[in-house]
Amino acid sequence: MTLTLSNIAKTFPDGTRALLPTDLEIGQGEIVSLLGPSGCGKSTLLRIIAGLETPDAGASVMFEGEDVTRQSVETRRIGMVFQSYALFPNMSVRGNIGYGLKMQKLGRAEIDARVNEVIALCRLDAQADRAITALSGGQRQRVALARAVAPRPRVLLLDEPLSALDAALRAELRDELALLLREFGITAIFVTHDQTEAMAIADRVAVMRQGEVAQIGTPEALYRNPATGFIARFIGDAxxxxxxxxxxxxxxxxxxxxxxxxxxxxxxxxxxxxxxxxxxxxxxxxxxxxxxxxxxxxxxxxxxxxxxxxxxxxxxxxxxxxxxxxxxxxxxxxxxxxxxxxx
CATH class of the missing domain: 2.40.50.140 (Nucleic acid-binding proteins)
Incomplete structure (x- = not known):
C-alpha cells in the first residue's frame, strides 16, 4: 500500500508547534524510519498516520489514494507495535495473536488459519501455547509483530520497537526485525532515535529535526551525502x-x-x-x-x-x-x- 502525506502539521492547544508542514510519500512494501532526537516530531507524525492525533487544518493522509485524514483508528486498518509491546499477560501466545481477529468477528476457522500462518512466519511454533510471561524479550517482540500483522493491516507502524531491550539483545533483534518486516512484505514506518537501528532496518530514513524532515534518503545516501552538518553529526557521528x-x-x-x-x-x-x-x-x-x-x-x-x-x-x-x-x-x-x- 502506498502512503501519501501532504501538509501534515500539528499545533497543540498551548501553541506548541510539534510538527511543521510535512510532505512524505512511502511506496508499496517500503520500510521507512522516522529518525531524530527527542522532541523532533517523529512520534507525533506516527500518531497522525495512525489516527491517534488530529493534524492541523489543510492536512491530507492518503492510503492507496483513499483519504483517511478524518477516519478513526479502527477504520484505518493499521497494525501497531509499541515500545512496551502491550501484550496480554493472562493469554497465551496464540491467544494474543488471535485477539484482534476475534474483535473483527471472524470465523473460528479463519482465525485459526491466520494465527497459524503468522506463528510459522515469526518462528513461534514452539512457543504457541506458552504464557507471555514465560517468553524472552525477543520472543515477545515476535508475538507483538505477529499480533499486529495477523489482521492484515494496510500499514504497520512501530514506535521505538527495540528501545525497551538491553543493548546486547537489541543488536541481535535488530537484524531479525529487518528480516521479518521484509518477509511480511507490508508497508512499514518505524520511529527510532537510534541511527544504527534506522540504517540497519529501513529502505529509506527520514531524519527529523525541530518538527520537520531535514533530509530523507537511503542510509547510504544520507551517510555519503548529508545535506547539513546536523545530518552528518546524526548519521555517522561527524x-x-x-x-x-x-x-x-x-x-x-x-x-x-x-x-x-x-x-x-x-x-x-x-x-x-x-x-x-x-x-x-x-x-x-x-x-x-x-x-x-x-x-x-x-x-x-x-x-x-x-x-x-x-x-x-x-x-x-x-x-x-x-x-x-x-x-x-x-x-x-x-x-x-x-x-x-x-x-
Missing amino acids: MPLEGRIEADRLYMPGGVLDLPKSAEGHEVLVRPEDIRLDPDGPVAARVEAVTFLGTHYRLALAGATQGVIFALHTGLSAPRPGDDLRLSIASEALLILPRERTA
Missing part, C-alpha cells in the same frame, strides 16, 4: 574541525589541512573512522583518553582543533593518554557543508 578557512585550506591549532574545494562560509567535518595515525601527518594532537572496544580503540584527541575529537584505531595496540602523535585525513574524506544558522 565532528566539526574548527579553524580558519582560506579558500581550500583549513588552518587549525594542530596544523593545516588541504580541503577538496573552497570552503569559505562553510563548516568542515570529519568522521572518526577517517582520522589516521600517521607519523608524517600534517596535524599534531595529544591523546587524552583511550577506550578499548574489542575490534578497535577509540582515541580522544586534543590539540588538533578546538575541543576534543575522536579517532578509531584498529591496531593491535594503542597510544597511551598523554602521548603526542600526528594525524592525517584524506582530503576526500572531509565533509564541506553549509554553516547552519544558530537559533
Whole structure:
C-alpha cells in the first residue's frame, strides 16, 4: 500500500508547534524510519498516520489514494507495535495473536488459519501455547509483530520497537526485525532515535529535526551525502574541525589541512573512522583518553582543533593518554557543508 502525506502539521492547544508542514510519500512494501532526537516530531507524525492525533487544518493522509485524514483508528486498518509491546499477560501466545481477529468477528476457522500462518512466519511454533510471561524479550517482540500483522493491516507502524531491550539483545533483534518486516512484505514506518537501528532496518530514513524532515534518503545516501552538518553529526557521528578557512585550506591549532574545494562560509567535518595515525601527518594532537572496544580503540584527541575529537584505531595496540602523535585525513574524506544558522 502506498502512503501519501501532504501538509501534515500539528499545533497543540498551548501553541506548541510539534510538527511543521510535512510532505512524505512511502511506496508499496517500503520500510521507512522516522529518525531524530527527542522532541523532533517523529512520534507525533506516527500518531497522525495512525489516527491517534488530529493534524492541523489543510492536512491530507492518503492510503492507496483513499483519504483517511478524518477516519478513526479502527477504520484505518493499521497494525501497531509499541515500545512496551502491550501484550496480554493472562493469554497465551496464540491467544494474543488471535485477539484482534476475534474483535473483527471472524470465523473460528479463519482465525485459526491466520494465527497459524503468522506463528510459522515469526518462528513461534514452539512457543504457541506458552504464557507471555514465560517468553524472552525477543520472543515477545515476535508475538507483538505477529499480533499486529495477523489482521492484515494496510500499514504497520512501530514506535521505538527495540528501545525497551538491553543493548546486547537489541543488536541481535535488530537484524531479525529487518528480516521479518521484509518477509511480511507490508508497508512499514518505524520511529527510532537510534541511527544504527534506522540504517540497519529501513529502505529509506527520514531524519527529523525541530518538527520537520531535514533530509530523507537511503542510509547510504544520507551517510555519503548529508545535506547539513546536523545530518552528518546524526548519521555517522561527524565532528566539526574548527579553524580558519582560506579558500581550500583549513588552518587549525594542530596544523593545516588541504580541503577538496573552497570552503569559505562553510563548516568542515570529519568522521572518526577517517582520522589516521600517521607519523608524517600534517596535524599534531595529544591523546587524552583511550577506550578499548574489542575490534578497535577509540582515541580522544586534543590539540588538533578546538575541543576534543575522536579517532578509531584498529591496531593491535594503542597510544597511551598523554602521548603526542600526528594525524592525517584524506582530503576526500572531509565533509564541506553549509554553516547552519544558530537559533
